[in-house]
Amino acid sequence: MTSGLLVTKHHKLGLVAPSFAAIGWHVSELQADTDALGTFSGDVDRRHPPLETARRKALLAAGRPDVRWWFASEGTIGPSLGGLVSDRELVVAIEPRSGGMVAGAALSLAIVSIRLEVRWSTSEEEVVRACAGADLPRHHLVVSASDRSAAPVGALCDIDDVLDVIRQRRRRRRTLVLQTDLRSHLCPSRQPTIRAAAADLAARLATPCPACTRSGFGSIAPECGLPCAGCGQPTNEVSVRRRRCPWCMRVERKPVDQVTADAARCRWCNP
Ligand SMILES: [Zn+2]
Numbered sequence: 001m002t003s004g005l006l007v008t009k010h011h012k013l014g015l016v017a018p019s020f021a022a023i024g025w026h027v028s029e030l031q032a033d034t035d036a037l038g039t040f041s042g043d044v045d046r047r048h049p050p051l052e053t054a055r056r057k058a059l060l061a062a063g064r065p066d067v068r069w070w071f072a073s074e075g076t077i078g079p080s081l082g083g084l085v086s087d088r089e090l091v092v093a094i095e096p097r098s099g100g101m102v103a104g105a106a107l108s109l110a111i112v113s114i115r116l117e118v119r120w121s122t123s124e125e126e127v128v129r130a131c132a133g134a135d136l137p138r139h140h141l142v143v144s145a146s147d148r149s150a151a152p153v154g155a156l157c158d159i160d161d162v163l164d165v166i167r168q169r170r171r172r173r174r175t176l177v178l179q180t181d182l183r184s185h186l187c188p189s190r191q192p193t194i195r196a197a198a199a200d201l202a203a204r205l206a207t208p209c210p211a212c213t214r215s216g217f218g219s220i221a222p223e224c225g226l227p228c229a230g231c232g233q234p235t236n237e238v239s240v241r242r243r244r245c246p247w248c249m250r251v252e253r254k255p256v257d258q259v260t261a262d263a264a265r266c267r268w269c270n271p
């Protein structure tokens with residue numbers, strides 16, 4: 001049985017292991033302080049892009065070359081187009097023997113995430129209003145000081161506790177930040193997306209490359225430019241789906257079934 005080790009601080013094994021059990025792999029957990037690579041509450045900066053952060057987390061398993069793969073995950077929560085909050089989750093696998101990496105990803109707009117800067121002038125009514133959109137107590141909140149003059153207080157799931165922490169920590173000229181506690185074990189709206197990223201990774205690892213036979217063959221960004229049915233100009237619609245091997249870089253292209261795009265999607269026919 002292929003074995004893997006998931007480097008995690010916040011008990012993500014239950015989210016990741018089932019997808020690998022489904023392809024006959026056994027994954028166990030390695031507890032490590034991944035917070036050193038950045039936290040959501042902002043008390044430790046993320047210095048690297050998400051994929052690199054995930055890679056560095058997985059490398060914390062470097063003392064364990066006895067397993068076939070080292071796993072780690074990384075989430076990025078941020079505003080996206082239209083004012084919705086997006087949650088992009090990555091789960092990566094590093095092969096210790098080669099140092100090569102395969103990544104799975106998932107994107108969701110169903111994340112619950114609030115953020116309020118609490119200044120000296122911010123009223124408790126404003127805090128209570130912000131909490132109304134926070135889905136308490138299913139989700140939790142964290143209060144941090146933007147100047148990092150005090151450690152964040154997280155896992156708050158009661159408005160009275162939130163107000164108590166804010167009253168204790170308020171100072172003139174100090175801005176507090178009240179936001180959703182996005183640590184995965186406390187954030188149920190992140191969990192399905194982490195599961196989906198793990199499923200994407202498992203599907204890749206279960207798919208051998210048709211050229212070099214190594215596992216990890218999976219989809220990459222498609223080609224766009226399907227011609228318009230009205231005028232024949234290229235549109236932004238997908239024309240070719242692509243899969244690539246992360247080892248030998250073999251790319252397999254599969255044109256979509258449609259030959260033309262609806263003229264309604266054309267910037268010439270329907271500007
Ligand atoms: Zn290959």
Ligand SMILES: [Zn+2]
Nearest residue numbers: 228231266269
């Ligand atoms: Zn057209």
